[in-house]
Amino acid sequence: xxxxxxxxxxxxxxxxxxxxxxxxxxxxxxxxxxxxxxxxxxxxxxxxxxxxxxxxxxxxxxxxxxxxxxxxxxx
Amino acid sequence: xxxxxxxxxxxxxxxxxxxxxxxxxxxxxxxxxxxxxxxxxxxxxxxxxxxxxxxxxxxxxxxxxxxxxxxxxxxxxxxxxxxxxxxxxxxxxxxxxxxxxxxxxxxxxxxxxxxxxxxxxxxxxxxxxxxxxxxxxxxxxxxxxxxxxxxxxxxxxxxxxxxxxxxxxxxxxxxxxxxxxxxxxxxxx
Numbered sequence: 440x441x442x443x444x445x446x447x448x449x450x451x452x453x454x455x456x457x458x459x460x461x462x463x464x465x466x467x468x469x470x471x472x473x474x475x476x477x478x479x480x481x482x483x484x485x486x487x488x489x490x491x492x493x494x495x496x497x498x499x500x501x502x503x504x505x506x507x508x509x510x511x512x513x514x
Numbered sequence: 515x516x517x518x519x520x521x522x523x524x525x526x527x528x529x530x531x532x533x534x535x536x537x538x539x540x541x542x543x544x545x546x547x548x549x550x551x552x553x554x555x556x557x558x559x560x561x562x563x564x565x566x567x568x569x570x571x572x573x574x575x576x577x578x579x580x581x582x583x584x585x586x587x588x589x590x591x592x593x594x595x596x597x598x599x600x601x602x603x604x605x606x607x608x609x610x611x612x613x614x615x616x617x618x619x620x621x622x623x624x625x626x627x628x629x630x631x632x633x634x635x636x637x638x639x640x641x642x643x644x645x646x647x648x649x650x651x652x653x654x655x656x657x658x659x660x661x662x663x664x665x666x667x668x669x670x671x672x673x674x675x676x677x678x679x680x681x682x683x684x685x686x687x688x689x690x691x692x693x694x695x696x697x698x699x700x701x702x703x
Binding site for chain 1: 543544546547550551554558562568576580583644663664666685691692695699702
């Protein structure tokens with residue numbers, strides 16, 4: 440059986456048919472999350488968001504810098 | 515007419531860090547405290563997110579800053595990115611070792627910030643649940659989730675720090691969120 444593959448070198452640079460080869464989706468906005476495959480559980484994510492928000496305010500223990508400097512002075 | 519002062523070296527955080535590094539290398543050891551104060555909070559959040567323990571996070575930070583002090587002359591470019599990598603590697607090493615022995619998570623002693631004891635109780639439960647669920651994730655997914663949702667970094671910043679593409683990091687955060695939802699949804703239905 441004959442191959443239907445074109446031997447015309449110009450075909451190599453032809454753009455694909457837009458109907459059968461749609462262009463890849465545009466890159467989503469830089470910080471947008473990829474949606475979850477399963478439906479989001481709002482109660483769960485509200486709880487997770489509250490906890491991650493708390494952690495965003497966490498600070499290194501008081502006096503940490505002084506302790507590191509003291510260790511360096513000991514050496 | 516008002517004139518705007520030209521930007522000084524100190525206006526650029528990278529140059530400001532470099533100025534401090536130069537002082538430390540010249541012999542002003544206490545100037546290193548400026549760099550510790552500048553970056554310890556965000557690095558502590560990272561180490562806590564990765565290890566689930568405030569004590570371990572402090573130990574990792576302490577060792578990392580001491581290592582950074584002794585290698586300050588090797589900093590090329592951003593100090594914050596350089597010291598982040600030291601801390602991130604310290605966390606990964608700790609995780610490798612702890613998995614060989616046992617996994618133990620403890621209460622953190624940070625102020626809770628909740629209004630009522632009931633709220634504190636509910637949130638305390640979520641704190642433990644989230645720590646356990648994060649501990650169940652592969653390190654790369656946990657790292658991406660913590661950097662995005664606990665440290666509040668942009669994907670571009672994460673890509674810069676982790677030497678990965680924005681697309682790959684989005685996928686890691688996505689997979690982390692899917693895994694967390696699976697692990698926790700029964701308890702929060």
